[in-house]
Amino acid sequence: MVKRLSVLDAERCVGCQSCMFACARRPGVGGLESTSIWVKSAGGIRKGFAVVVCRACSDPPCTKVCPTDALVNREGGGVKLHAELCIGCHNCEEACPFGAIFWEDTQNKPEICVYCGYCANYCPCDVIALEEINRPVSNTLDETKAEGEASHAQ
Amino acid sequence: MLNNDPISRVLYIDLARRSFSIQDRSDLFEAGIGGSGVAIRLLEEECPPGTDPMSPENPIILAVGPLVGMFPLGSKAVAMFKSPHTGNLGESHAGGRSAVAIRMAGYGAIVIRKASVSPVYVVVEGDKVYFRDASALWGLNSAYTVGTIMRQNEEGSGMRTIMRIGRAGEQGVSYASVITETYRHFGRLGLGAVFGSKKMKGLVISGQRKLPVTDKRAYRTLYDEIYKVATESELMKKYHQLGTAMNVLPLNAIGALPTRNLQQGTFEGAEQISGERLAEDYLGRRVACAHCPVACIHLAAIRYPYPKDPYFYKTSMIGYDHEPIFAVGSLLGGTDIRGLFHLLDEAEVQGLDVMSMGVTLAWATEAMHKGLITTKETDGLSLEWGNYAQYVEAAKRIVNQPNDFYKAMAHGAEKAASIYGGLDFALTFGKNEMPGYHTGPGCHLGYLTGARHSHLDSAGYSIDQKAIAKNESLTAEGIASALLEEERWRQVLTSLVICLFARGIYTPDVVQKSLALVGFERSAAEIAAFGADTLHRKFAFKLREGYDPATMRIPRRIMETPSPAGKFDEELLRKAIAYYAANV
Numbered sequence: 001m002v003k004r005l006s007v008l009d010a011e012r013c014v015g016c017q018s019c020m021f022a023c024a025r026r027p028g029v030g031g032l033e034s035t036s037i038w039v040k041s042a043g044g045i046r047k048g049f050a051v052v053v054c055r056a057c058s059d060p061p062c063t064k065v066c067p068t069d070a071l072v073n074r075e076g077g078g079v080k081l082h083a084e085l086c087i088g089c090h091n092c093e094e095a096c097p098f099g100a101i102f103w104e105d106t107q108n109k110p111e112i113c114v115y116c117g118y119c120a121n122y123c124p125c126d127v128i129a130l131e132e133i134n135r136p137v138s139n140t141l142d143e144t145k146a147e148g149e150a151s152h153a154q
Numbered sequence: 155m156l157n158n159d160p161i162s163r164v165l166y167i168d169l170a171r172r173s174f175s176i177q178d179r180s181d182l183f184e185a186g187i188g189g190s191g192v193a194i195r196l197l198e199e200e201c202p203p204g205t206d207p208m209s210p211e212n213p214i215i216l217a218v219g220p221l222v223g224m225f226p227l228g229s230k231a232v233a234m235f236k237s238p239h240t241g242n243l244g245e246s247h248a249g250g251r252s253a254v255a256i257r258m259a260g261y262g263a264i265v266i267r268k269a270s271v272s273p274v275y276v277v278v279e280g281d282k283v284y285f286r287d288a289s290a291l292w293g294l295n296s297a298y299t300v301g302t303i304m305r306q307n308e309e310g311s312g313m314r315t316i317m318r319i320g321r322a323g324e325q326g327v328s329y330a331s332v333i334t335e336t337y338r339h340f341g342r343l344g345l346g347a348v349f350g351s352k353k354m355k356g357l358v359i360s361g362q363r364k365l366p367v368t369d370k371r372a373y374r375t376l377y378d379e380i381y382k383v384a385t386e387s388e389l390m391k392k393y394h395q396l397g398t399a400m401n402v403l404p405l406n407a408i409g410a411l412p413t414r415n416l417q418q419g420t421f422e423g424a425e426q427i428s429g430e431r432l433a434e435d436y437l438g439r440r441v442a443c444a445h446c447p448v449a450c451i452h453l454a455a456i457r458y459p460y461p462k463d464p465y466f467y468k469t470s471m472i473g474y475d476h477e478p479i480f481a482v483g484s485l486l487g488g489t490d491i492r493g494l495f496h497l498l499d500e501a502e503v504q505g506l507d508v509m510s511m512g513v514t515l516a517w518a519t520e521a522m523h524k525g526l527i528t529t530k531e532t533d534g535l536s537l538e539w540g541n542y543a544q545y546v547e548a549a550k551r552i553v554n555q556p557n558d559f560y561k562a563m564a565h566g567a568e569k570a571a572s573i574y575g576g577l578d579f580a581l582t583f584g585k586n587e588m589p590g591y592h593t594g595p596g597c598h599l600g601y602l603t604g605a606r607h608s609h610l611d612s613a614g615y616s617i618d619q620k621a622i623a624k625n626e627s628l629t630a631e632g633i634a635s636a637l638l639e640e641e642r643w644r645q646v647l648t649s650l651v652i653c654l655f656a657r658g659i660y661t662p663d664v665v666q667k668s669l670a671l672v673g674f675e676r677s678a679a680e681i682a683a684f685g686a687d688t689l690h691r692k693f694a695f696k697l698r699e700g701y702d703p704a705t706m707r708i709p710r711r712i713m714e715t716p717s718p719a720g721k722f723d724e725e726l727l728r729k730a731i732a733y734y735a736a737n738v
Contacts, residue, residue: 014449016442017254018226018381025377028370030224030672032258032313033363044302045336045441046453046471124385124447 001132002076003115004056005037013049013127015039019119026118034104036113037128054078054100054113056133062092062101071110077133083109155183156366156673161220161262164196167276167283169352170210170268174283176261183262187674188219189651190245191688192263193234194695197243200265203698207238207344208326208351210269217263219651220672222253222445223365225377226384227656229253229443232648237343238351239328239510239566240585242699243692245606246345248317249443250338252359253651255315259361266352275318275356279310280363288355292324296503297333304356312362313444320505322553323350327564329510329587333502337441337451337473341507342608343586367671376667380659385447389658393450394440398476399429401590402484408622408718410593410615412480414487414539415516416581416711419592419718423489427479436491438471443653450475450655456495472499480590481512486519486539493542500549510566511552513587515545517567517580526575531559568707578710583607584701594618594719595726596633598712602727603634603703603734604641605692610654612641618719628719630729638689638737645688646681693738703735 016039023035037053056078063071063079070085071092088108093101102111117130155161162180167173186192193215200213214235221228231253237244256264259278266276273288286307294300297320304316315334322330323346330346331339340346349355367373384390392400405411406424413421425431429452438455442448453471460466472495482488482497501508519537521527529536533556535544551560562570567587571580581588583601589609591597596614604611617636621628643662644654650669652660660668662678669676676684708727 014440014442015444016447016449017444018447021223021445024364025374028367028373030365030367030373031363032223032254044305046439048439122381122447124449 001134002056002074002078003117003130004078004133005053005113005115005117005120006129006131007051007053007055008127008129010049010051010127012125013039013051014125015041015045015049016124018122018124019051019128022119022122026116033106034111036102036111037119038102051127052098052100053128054115055098056113056115061095061097065091065095067091071112078115079112081110081112083107086110155180155220156368158366159220159673160260160363160365161188161257163261165261165264165278165283167264167266168268169266169270169274169276169354172270172274172285176281179262183220186688187649187669187684188222188262189217189230189232189649190234190645190692191649191684193217193232193245194688194691196263196265197234197695198691200267201236205236207236207241207244207348210352212236212348212351214266214345214348214352215263216256217651218253218256218261219649220674221650221652221668223257224367224373224672225668226381227446227448227653227659228650229446229653230648230651231256232651233332233340233345235345235348236699238326238347239344240607242584242701243605243696244343244345244348245692246340246342247648247651248332248334248338248340249446249653250335251313251315251444252317252334252338254444255313255359255361257365258313258363259359260363264359266354269352270354273353273355275304275358276354277308277310278357278359280361288353291355293321295321297321297505298336298503300356301333301336304358308358308360310358310360312360314358314360316356316358318356318505319346319349320503322505323347325553325555325564326350327506327553329507329566331505331507333505336502337453338443339507342509342606344507346505365672368673369671373671376664376671380664380668381447383659384656390448390655393655394448396429396433397440397450397452397474399432399452399474399479401476402428402479403430405591405593406484408593408619409716410591410718411484412581412588412590412592413484415485415520415579416592416715417520419715421484421487423487424484426489426491427483427494429476432474432479432491446653448655454495456492458492458496470495470499472502474498477590478508478512481509482515482545485512485516485590486545488540488542490540490542493540497542497545497549500546504549504553506549506552509589510587511549513581514552514563514567514570515548517571517576518548518563520579521571521574521576524576527559531557531574533557533560577707581709581711582707583709584706591615592712592715592717594621594717595628595722595730596621596637596719598708599633599727599730599734600637602706602708602731603637605689605696611644612637618717622718628722630726631733634730634733634737638734642682642685642689644685645692646685649684649688690738703731706731
């Protein structure tokens with residue numbers, strides 16, 4: 001089964017951004033240059049936080065606008081990037097309604113979650129988790145909530 | 155340090171010319187590492203002897219350290235400047251997003267020189283600096299609104315901090331704060347007034363970049379060790395569960411909670427303002443600084459009805475900690491939670507340091523009781539313990555300064571008491587108002603000698619409490635040497651820059667290992683010597699600017715009100731100060 005990163009409950013998020021630092025640290029560097037997950041204030045910190053990350057759509061809008069088929073659908077949901085084909089046109093970034101495609105300026109390529117779950121190991125508040133995609137029964141309350149939170153960041 | 159680490163870059167901003175330059179200062183960071191160690195060196199370079207703190211010549215220095223953006227709880231930025239409140243060394247630390255944003259913008263330090271002729275806010279986006287007209291923002295009622303507007307106007311990708319002042323900073327209140335991300339502050343010693351004197355309403359900093367390490371695998375391993383302790387050990391539990399407000403009840407139980415301007419060390423209403431009670435009844439959200447999984451920031455959700463309009467309510471999210479609760483709770487003798495939080499919120503709206511404000515209001519309340527001031531001075535207000543409606547009005551007047559009395563109050567308890575009397579119960583140390591611990595001679599010696607006059611300088615309260623637990627009596631030499639030892643080590647942590655709440659995690663061994671991973675190979679002895687040297691430099695700056703340990707004022711009140719460590723006298727304190735000054 002394929003997996004994706006789920007936002008279980010953004011209301012529990014304290015905004016420590018440990019997930020972002022984890023994603024950026026995977027290649028063994030510090031800082032925040034390349035991260036596929038962002039925690040943003042939901043309009044000022046008093047209103048809490050939104051977690052923005054690829055939600056592995058079953059019918060992703062981002063792949064439809066890729067002119068070179070660098071970004072393609074992953075079987076079972078989500079996307080895969082063939083970076084060598086990418087021409088850096090930003091179409092995918094603009095197509096994602098959640099703003100979950102970030103940009104890596106040095107390489108001029110999109111920065112998209114690869115569903116590894118490394119970040120979830122560093123969430124101290126159980127906000128995010130790597131879960132198996134199980135589409136037929138996925139339309140639960142939690143799922144709707146995660147969608148709502150992500151779009152709230154817009 | 156590593157060649158490709160941007161830590162050695164210093165951004166110099168000239169507000170008069172609206173220009174900037176970026177310089178590599180590897181020399182500075184090799185010697186000073188970062189944070190306090192670098193900031194004091196920059197202050198030595200930038201601040202000539204005798205500088206008027208409110209003049210354009212007073213520099214603002216912001217510094218971060220090599221562990222920021224690398225390891226958990228490397229989350230603090232250090233500000234140094236000459237304090238308009240004390241007329242001496244100003245050092246204030248803030249969390250929020252400030253430290254990581256400065257590091258991600260690609261700087262180890264930012265130096266702000268001179269003053270703008272008209273209101274401005276400065277935007278730093280990586281290597282670009284913009285000067286935005288802030289005339290329309292000058293005079294806005296609420297610092298919350300200022301933050302909202304800057305957040306909406308500025309795009310800035312990556313990690314971002316929004317530092318701004320309220321009207322207190324514009325009006326030159328000498329203990330005005332700089333607010334960062336709403337709930338964290340460069341709170342103490344008046345950085346907000348220095349911003350105001352430069353006509354700088356805000357400073358927005360953003361950026362995004364990677365940071366190099368010497369050994370990728372060792373970096374991730376050490377990161378995991380630190381992260382595990384930070385999230386799983388008992389060391390940090392108190393900070394993320396009840397937060398610092400968990401100190402209220404234990405301090406009250408031993409008689410160390412300053413109450414009604416320290417006329418007492420116990421407060422009969424302590425339970426009502428305790429961390430336990432606030433969490434139970436009001437805790438609305440917990441929040442973290444960037445890169446800190448501990449999340450010690452506690453926000454109370456308080457619903458205020460509109461008195462004349464039924465079915466209209468306002469729900470405010472107001473930050474609380476031990477120090478604000480002490481300063482406007484026990485010290486002002488109040489248990490009316492809505493009122494107490496209204497006063498905390500007013501401090502946030504105006505951009506006042508809540509601790510200095512509370513202690514100054516406590517002096518004024520006692521001065522009114524004793525007849526030193528009347529409603530003529532207070533502009534009609536009857537300052538009475540626990541009467542928050544009057545305190546909120548007084549806070550507004552401190553900012554608006556309608557008469558000579560409030561002009562004095564705008565410079566703190568010592569200034570007001572030097573004009574109206576009552577110095578014996580003006581709870582200031584080197585002109586800075588006290589924090590919320592009355593544990594014994596150790597804490598007060600810390601306030602008298604410490605570089606920031608903060609309980610965090612040297613943890614005197616901890617020396618007192620250890621002595622109380624062991625039933626030992628404290629000697630002048632014993633206290634002073636313990637304070638020195640602790641304060642020297644803390645210079646290391648505040649140079650890296652590690653949050654002092656993580657001092658139990660960042661042991662000398664962890665500090666040495668983590669520094670080595672970012673290219674600062676130092677022996678344990680070198681690190682210790684660096685801490686001692688940094689403290690020595692700060693003390694030398696203080697002496698240069700007129701700090702006189704032999705003659706500094708000791709408020710009589712602290713020796714009159716019994717402490718849990720017993721009564722202590724001026725002779726003990728004077729001896730300990732002399733020992734500290736001779737050995738620093």
